[in-house]
Amino acid sequence: MIYPFLYMIFGSFKTQQDIVQNPTSLLPASWTLENFFNGWKGFGNTTFATFFLNSFMITILSVVGQVASSAVVAYGFARTRFKGRTVWFAIxxxxxxxPSQVLIIPQYIMFNKFGWINTWLPLIVPGFFGMPFFIFLIYQFMQNIPQALDEAAFIDGCSKYSIFRRIVLPLIKPALVTSMIFAAYWKWGDFFSPMIYLTDIKKYTLSVALKMFTDPAAQSDWGASYAMATLSVLPVLILFFCFQKYLVEGISTSGLKG
Structure with a gap:
């Protein structure tokens, strides 16, 4: 499982000749950092700095929208009693x-009518209306918070909004961080959606840029490709190791162990 990952990392330090002549060798015959400099230059007069920035902006905005909106919806299901609540939650x-594939055509038609094609809006705006998986995860976590806390806060004069902001949000931090990690990982590595909606090279995300950087029909700089692919996984790894304790706590206490 880990061998392809190691091959990519060590391949980023190989020369192009070494990669072609010794494709089965893991360790480089001679170490070089030239691939990182060549890869960073990008293509189409656009460096990989632009692609990294695009991915960071889309991921951050999308994650904020997904986690914030999902927390609000989960709070509504977990703490508010309204007619049809069970039915709506089941839906x-x-x-x-x-399957996400059944949504591709209607979503594209809708976003095209909105004039959103070749913009970041189709990649960001839908996240501000809640994600079912995160709603369910946060809802399960909220179920473990005693209702007595809400009742005590209500007696002290807090509204439902104040209870959510002052009582519930601090207590569901592990679930929020867990949702944030999953959302960031999925959005950072998303290839299909940016490929469909983006046509301008300067708006490409990192995943699309990595695909366009290699051309199977022509000679590709595989060393530079490995180098940029290696750099692309660093943000996800750093995010995971920084918040892994919250990830474990959020999953283990949200009723998802089974």
């Missing part, structure tokens, strides 16, 4: 079983 959970 929301059922949407997690819907």
């Amino acid at each position: 929301m959970v059922a949407t997690m079983m819907m």
